[in-house]
Amino acid sequence: MYRTVIRDFSLRTTAESGQCFRMLPAGGNAFTVAAMGRLLEVTGLPGGEFLFDCSPEEYEGVWRGYFDLDTDYGRFYSAVPPDDPFLSRAVAFSRGLRILRQDPWETLVSFILSQRRNLPSIRRCVENLCASFGERRDAGGRNFFAFPSPEALAAQGPERLAGCSLGYRAGYVHGTALAVASGRVDLGALAGADDAELLRVLCTLPGVGVKVASCVLLFGYHRLDAFPVDVWISRVEREVYGGAFPRERYPGFAGVLQQCLFFYARSGGSAPEAC
């Protein structure tokens, strides 16, 4: 067990913001996280304290980085100008949200699955994939399934993947798994590419367009300039910003604000009449 105080961190907001699909409520203020081939339970305590059910070494070596706890998010939020009341409300509503440093492969497949689905449905698909083709692991007496490797998914036919309720996306996942498992696309080497090159290469994968690739940049490669535009953000841009969100005003962290806007919009946030 490891107990520590963390500023500007909300488990619930981070878990429910739609950036990850295996961070689930575990009763009270606790959440379980399956990531990086590990299972973790985190509990929010009074006074900004958090209890991690892992050793101090694992916290320092794995989870501190995964939750991006060394980044000062207060700096991002305080940069929001008062002349943008909608964004100000979105940021206040999303306080404590952090952009997780997720595995690029898991992020890539998860967001291929996300197209034309809602969050509960995506979570179910991801869990189906893990239970069917992921490696069974034991975490201190609790069993869970790691996210399946590219090789494991490439070895399945699309029809077997479709058995996980992937629908027409089964072919996309299979084709992408083949490209990664064969080495045609090297997700590790792409960590050294600039944003434009990374986006370009990801868009060569089946089922990956600009939106999915942008999500992989933001959530899998921690490129905080990436700004995925989905149906919710598109709606906000159209109804609040007259066409396009001024992302150029927020160099280096527009993606953080995108996630706040997405979370706020999905939660029912709407523009005031004055906007």
Place this chain on the structure above:
DNA sequence: TGCCAGGCTTCAC
């Protein structure tokens, strides 16, 4: 029951 969901691909034009 019907609409919609963190879109992408294909095919006219």
Place this chain on the structure above:
DNA sequence: GTGAAGCATGGC
């Protein structure tokens, strides 16, 4: 180059 249709399935 651009716009529209088609796509599988589940949640609400």
